[in-house]
Amino acid sequence: MAEYKEIIYEKQRGGVLITLNRPEAMNAISRNLIKELHTALDDVEADPEIRAVVVTGAGRAFSAGMDQGKTASGRRRDLHWPYGIPTGQSAAEVIDSWRSESRNFMRLWEFPKPIIGAINGWAMGAGSWFALFTHITIASENAVFAQPEVRHGSNTSFMWTLLGGFKNALRYGLTGDHIDAQEALRIGLVVKVVPADQLLDECFSIVERIAHIPPEAVKINLQIATMGLQMMGLRDALTLDNQLSAPAHVMLREELRRPLDEARFNEGTKKYLMLRDGPFQPEPFGPRSKRGRGLE
Amino acid sequence: MSNYETILYEKQRKGVLITLNRPNALNAMNQDLLGELDQALAEAETDPDIRAVVLTGAGGTFSVGEDISGNDPGTAWPYGIPEGSSLVHEYNRLRDADRRDILGRQLYRWEYPKPIIGAISGWCLGAASWLALTCHVTIAADDAVFGQPQVRHGANTDFIWVALAGFKNALRYSLTGDPVDAKEALRMGLVNQVVPKDKLLDECFAFVERIAHVPPETVKINLAIATSGMEMMGLRKAWTLNAELAAMARLTKREEFNKHLEDAKKKGGVEAFLEARDKPFQPEPFGPKAKK
Amino acid sequence: MTDYQEILYEKQRGGVLITLNRPEALNAITRSMLRELHQALDEAEADPEIRAIVLTGAGRGFCSGFDQRTTSGRRRDMQWPQGMPTDMSTADLLNYWRKDDAKLLHIFELTKPVIGAVRGWAMGGGCWLALFTHITIAAEDAVFAQPEVRHGSNTTFMWTLLAGFKNAIRYGITGDHIDAGEALRIGLVNKVVPADQLLQECFSIVERIAHVPPETVKINLAISTMGLQMMGLRDALALDFELSVPAHMMLREEFRRPLDEARFNQGTKAYLQLRDGPFQPEPFGPRSKKQRGLE
Numbered sequence: 001m002a003e004y005k006e007i008i009y010e011k012q013r014g015g016v017l018i019t020l021n022r023p024e025a026m027n028a029i030s031r032n033l034i035k036e037l038h039t040a041l042d043d044v045e046a047d048p049e050i051r052a053v054v055v056t057g058a059g060r061a062f063s064a065g066m067d068q069g070k071t072a073s074g075r076r077r078d079l080h081w082p083y084g085i086p087t088g089q090s091a092a093e094v095i096d097s098w099r100s101e102s103r104n105f106m107r108l109w110e111f112p113k114p115i116i117g118a119i120n121g122w123a124m125g126a127g128s129w130f131a132l133f134t135h136i137t138i139a140s141e142n143a144v145f146a147q148p149e150v151r152h153g154s155n156t157s158f159m160w161t162l163l164g165g166f167k168n169a170l171r172y173g174l175t176g177d178h179i180d181a182q183e184a185l186r187i188g189l190v191v192k193v194v195p196a197d198q199l200l201d202e203c204f205s206i207v208e209r210i211a212h213i214p215p216e217a218v219k220i221n222l223q224i225a226t227m228g229l230q231m232m233g234l235r236d237a238l239t240l241d242n243q244l245s246a247p248a249h250v251m252l253r254e255e256l257r258r259p260l261d262e263a264r265f266n267e268g269t270k271k272y273l274m275l276r277d278g279p280f281q282p283e284p285f286g287p288r289s290k291r292g293r294g295l296e
Numbered sequence: 297m298s299n300y301e302t303i304l305y306e307k308q309r310k311g312v313l314i315t316l317n318r319p320n321a322l323n324a325m326n327q328d329l330l331g332e333l334d335q336a337l338a339e340a341e342t343d344p345d346i347r348a349v350v351l352t353g354a355g356g357t358f359s360v361g362e363d364i365s366g367n368d369p370g371t372a373w374p375y376g377i378p379e380g381s382s383l384v385h386e387y388n389r390l391r392d393a394d395r396r397d398i399l400g401r402q403l404y405r406w407e408y409p410k411p412i413i414g415a416i417s418g419w420c421l422g423a424a425s426w427l428a429l430t431c432h433v434t435i436a437a438d439d440a441v442f443g444q445p446q447v448r449h450g451a452n453t454d455f456i457w458v459a460l461a462g463f464k465n466a467l468r469y470s471l472t473g474d475p476v477d478a479k480e481a482l483r484m485g486l487v488n489q490v491v492p493k494d495k496l497l498d499e500c501f502a503f504v505e506r507i508a509h510v511p512p513e514t515v516k517i518n519l520a521i522a523t524s525g526m527e528m529m530g531l532r533k534a535w536t537l538n539a540e541l542a543a544m545a546r547l548t549k550r551e552e553f554n555k556h557l558e559d560a561k562k563k564g565g566v567e568a569f570l571e572a573r574d575k576p577f578q579p580e581p582f583g584p585k586a587k588k
Numbered sequence: 589m590t591d592y593q594e595i596l597y598e599k600q601r602g603g604v605l606i607t608l609n610r611p612e613a614l615n616a617i618t619r620s621m622l623r624e625l626h627q628a629l630d631e632a633e634a635d636p637e638i639r640a641i642v643l644t645g646a647g648r649g650f651c652s653g654f655d656q657r658t659t660s661g662r663r664r665d666m667q668w669p670q671g672m673p674t675d676m677s678t679a680d681l682l683n684y685w686r687k688d689d690a691k692l693l694h695i696f697e698l699t700k701p702v703i704g705a706v707r708g709w710a711m712g713g714g715c716w717l718a719l720f721t722h723i724t725i726a727a728e729d730a731v732f733a734q735p736e737v738r739h740g741s742n743t744t745f746m747w748t749l750l751a752g753f754k755n756a757i758r759y760g761i762t763g764d765h766i767d768a769g770e771a772l773r774i775g776l777v778n779k780v781v782p783a784d785q786l787l788q789e790c791f792s793i794v795e796r797i798a799h800v801p802p803e804t805v806k807i808n809l810a811i812s813t814m815g816l817q818m819m820g821l822r823d824a825l826a827l828d829f830e831l832s833v834p835a836h837m838m839l840r841e842e843f844r845r846p847l848d849e850a851r852f853n854q855g856t857k858a859y860l861q862l863r864d865g866p867f868q869p870e871p872f873g874p875r876s877k878k879q880r881g882l883e
Contacts, residue, residue, distance in 0.1 A: 155807055156808045156811050157811070161816060162463075163464065166816060170808075175797055188462050191465050209577055217548045221452055224537075225463045228535075232819055232820065240811070248804060256801045432754070433757055460753075485754070502871075503758075506764065514737055518757075521831050522748040526753060
């Protein structure tokens with residue numbers, strides 16, 4: 001079996017618990033983590049003892065999203081203004097680099113065994129997408145879903161629309177506003193909310209139930225749902241989504257983007273986040289908003 | 297009017313109450329019943345007195361699903377197909393049966409020109425859940441239980457659960473066959489409303505009477521805006537794929553999973569089969585027997 | 589800036605408040621109001637100071653639907669049993685009803701977010717306006733309904749897209765009213781707030797949107813709306829618009845004639861009583877809370 005550095009792989013109870021394991025970085029998704037995850041999924045596919053996968057995060061977060069510290073190119077990209085293009089690159093190169101035919105999430109969606117998201121905490125940006133692409137999603141009471149990166153020039157995912165309907169998806173996808181576990185349940189991003197200490201047990205009790213059923217039948221029933229939605233055009237919607245990632249990342253205005261980049265490069269992530277998220281405080285649907293919403 | 301043996305057909309209050317009527321078998325659906333149901337719907341379709349159909353089950357329960365009480369031919373292991381038969385024959389038979397009996401009937405009811413209202417109390421399992429959920433409007437009694445326990449012995453689910461509840465909710469229950477109670481069914485969008493059991497039929501017929509105040513062609517068009525609209529969004533394609541996958545599912549038998557179930561059935565009938573199948577899943581997390 | 593007669597156009601707080609402004613007619617939609625609305629949307633789309641649009645109705649209601657009296661400009665006497673206006677051929681009539689429901693897509697496909705602020709009645713065409721907005725906030729007193737289906741008119745697929753076919757059919761084939769709580773439950777609105785907080789809630793969303801780069805907002809809007817079109821929404825709506833023709837033309841004398849006669853001879857009030865009387869009380873309307881165990 002492979003030796004993992006950024007995930008933990010623990011077979012148990014008829015399944016496997018894959019833990020995103022970069023707690024010091026709130027399980028931010030790095031290139032290496034993606035590689036390890038794919039290797040782990042290869043192992044899962046080949047192992048007949050594993051009937052389903054549970055994915056969770058180490059520490060307080062599920063995943064804070066794509067690792068901001070290390071960019072896709074592995075180095076910091078200073079944007080040259082007024083062009084809004086990294087120094088020395090052409091528009092053609094930049095657009096092309098963002099036109100990623102990302103197979104990562106589709107691999108989860110089309111996986112032949114059920115993937116259950118155990119969302120233990122912060123699920124931000126691509127971390128929220130990861131949660132949404134799981135076949136069944138259970139949240140702990142501490143879970144928070146958000147796409148704050150839309151605030152600095154990034155795209156949302158059509159999965160929010162598929163699950164929450166366009167009104168809910170747009171309410172949160174246009175502003176990156178946080179939502180707590182109860183709101184996530186209400187709009188359909190998760191099927192159940194449980195106390196934090198019951199999260200993994202809830203997920204593995206589902207795994208154990210699945211394990212009583214012939215694996216080929218489980219695979220067929222999984223695909224009646226996932227392929228059925230592809231018959232309804234989901235694949236086309238996600239293709240469009242993927243392609244719109246390019247303009248989302250390259251259409252950057254100097255007056256909005258430059259101060260954020262300068263904060264990040266000169267003063268660090270904390271300062272950058274304050275600058276980006278400050279105007280949006282307080283979060284109207286975040287975990288601290290319960291009193292204002294009459295929920296406590 | 298036709299003479300029905302497995303259903304009741306009772307015109308009333310501007311509609312017709314069609315009751316699945318095999319209460320000794322908990323209204324298990326066999327070919328006779330399904331055939332009579334189609335006949336009854338055809339009769340109601342052309343009767344101008346009937347503005348909508350209410351579909352319910354006799355004896356306080358809707359239906360436990362497909363009738364599996366018959367004697368099955370012996371299975372040759374490890375092949376998982378009936379002794380002396382061939383894969384080509386079995387696959388062809390199952391595929392044609394799914395396309396004709398399940399898909400064909402589903403599309404007939406889906407595209408029916410009058411509203412079909414499910415009045416669901418008690419057990420609503422397996423293919424009966426598909427029947428109930430594909431109704432245009434579904435009202436549940438507070439004791440209704442929806443589930444697809446057939447997935448536990450390797451049979452298939454239906455896309456209608458996804459179309460109504462979203463894929464996450466649908467998979468939570470269709471990968472395990474776990475039952476859901478009326479409250480959870482309402483939360484997930486499987487039903488419109490939950491009412492006390494003794495008010496179920498009255499609630500449904502009060503709705504029929506409202507429909508009866510609206511011109512019939514208008515009702516027909518507005519029904520189609522929803523149902524054909526969803527077909528425009530690809531529902532028919534999803535169901536077509538479903539029918540193909542259903543045939544495959546019926547052939548996914550493994551000796552280590554299925555043989556002991558078939559042996560139980562041979563020895564002790566359906567009751568023994570169900571006990572053997574559902575035992576590993578006890579206690580049920582939801583449903584009437586669930587721990588509070 | 590354009591001089592609007594039947595709407596108000598008030599820029600504020602990073603957005604614009606467009607108000608359907610015929611409160612004496614419960615903001616019923618006329619041809620000219622519709623024209624002004626679409627013009628205003630174009631104007632807002634082109635104005636870089638406007639980051640989002642809030643759409644509401646003047647007075648205590650959102651919009652009571654298409655103005656029964658004036659959309660055709662004149663009363664149309666029907667010839668029975670033909671069920672056709674006395675001076676039109678079938679070709680004329682079909683052509684007349686193949687109208688521009690497709691204009692509703694203008695709202696949905698706008699490149700800036702449109703937020704519906706719905707208080708009071710949102711009926712018929714008014715209800716559709718609310719449904720086609722990208723985000724919808726309802727006041728506690730909001731009521732959604734399509735009562736015109738009772739006299740020969742169509743619903744919209746948007747109900748199905750938002751609420752699922754069961755809820756859409758339950759309310760779309762009878763025109764039954766639903767209150768704000770039911771609208772929230774079935775997914776027609778994002779949130780319900782007290783009436784005096786409605787505009788504040790909507791503009792606080794506008795202000796949040798205004799902190800996000802405009803091109804990003806535009807793309808993220810498209811991911812949702814165009815994504816749904818990838819899933820066949822446009823086809824579903826195209827069918828919907830065509831079905832409006834038979835919905836309006838397939839009229840039965842025994843249902844339609846008494847309604848028309850009440851309207852022309854006695855006035856709108858008598859007509860509405862005749863049309864809606866059989867449907868009282870409304871099982872999901874605002875007065876039904878007690879019977880539904882909600883108070």
